Amino acid sequence: MDVGLQILLTDHRPGVGFNWSKTIGESLVIYTESAFRRGRDQLIVVNGEVTSPSSGWIPNSVIGSNYTFANALNLIIEYQHNGAGYSASEWRAIKTSTESTLLDIYGPGALSAFTLLGQYNNIIGHNPLRQNYAFVRFSHPNWLMDGESSVLWLKNLDDGSYVLRARWDKDFGNSYKFGIMAETLRGSSWSEFGIRPWEWSLVTDIAWYF
Numbered sequence: 001m002d003v004g005l006q007i008l009l010t011d012h013r014p015g016v017g018f019n020w021s022k023t024i025g026e027s028l029v030i031y032t033e034s035a036f037r038r039g040r041d042q043l044i045v046v047n048g049e050v051t052s053p054s055s056g057w058i059p060n061s062v063i064g065s066n067y068t069f070a071n072a073l074n075l076i077i078e079y080q081h082n083g084a085g086y087s088a089s090e091w092r093a094i095k096t097s098t099e100s101t102l103l104d105i106y107g108p109g110a111l112s113a114f115t116l117l118g119q120y121n122n123i124i125g126h127n128p129l130r131q132n133y134a135f136v137r138f139s140h141p142n143w144l145m146d147g148e149s150s151v152l153w154l155k156n157l158d159d160g161s162y163v164l165r166a167r168w169d170k171d172f173g174n175s176y177k178f179g180i181m182a183e184t185l186r187g188s189s190w191s192e193f194g195i196r197p198w199e200w201s202l203v204t205d206i207a208w209y210f
Contacts (some may be wrong), residue, residue: 002021003019003020004020005018013038014037015038016036017034017036018034019031019032027069029066031064032061032062033061033062034061035059035060035061037057037058038058039058040058058084059081060084061081062081064079072140074138074139076136076137076139078134078135079133079134080132080134081133084130086130091129091190105117129156129158132156132157133155134153134157135154136153137151137153138151138152139151145170147168147170148168149166149167150166152164152165159187159194160188162186163184164184165183166183167179167182175208176207176208177207177209178204178206179204180203181204182203183202183203185200
């Protein structure tokens with residue numbers, strides 16, 4: 001069994017972290033990593049306003065297990081929670097303001113509306129929602145033509161959206177490596193994974209070694 005404790009001392013935002021893991025038999029590992037920080041970073045909401053400061057302790061935790069089967073198939077199951085991002089009410093404020101601004105682009109205030117939309121795109125693209133996830137990943141080191149394969153599923157437990165991703169990589173001699181990844185994102189129009197303008201994608205990549 002492994003146990004660790006970390007303490008952060010600062011003027012305004014101290015924190016404490018804890019990690020624990022235990023191996024059961026030869027195949028199963030259960031673990032947790034948790035951190036608590038006083039307050040959170042302020043985030044832009046709308047029109048330059050920022051989120052209210054918080055003096056509470058904000059959790060960032062992972063609880064999971066890792067199991068390796070006899071055929072080398074590996075399974076990871078985790079619950080992930082990070083309370084530092086946007087709350088549901090803050091996200092609704094962004095959604096309402098964005099929808100209102102979209103209507104304004106066809107009126108006399110179009111220039112200002114386009115400026116605001118640029119700000120909202122930055123908010124949506126770079127600032128996180130609070131995370132409340134279920135995560136599952138299967139992987140095998142030499143499945144399907146002796147390539148390394150993995151399938152992962154990440155579900156937002158708050159809004160029901162999810163991402164499903166499969167990847168396969170194979171080394172060809174010592175010269176190069178080929179990879180292919182397929183991904184689908186599903187959810188309602190304003191959910192975390194449904195807000196993106198595509199439902200599926202396919203990516204290939206090649207790496208050369210010199």
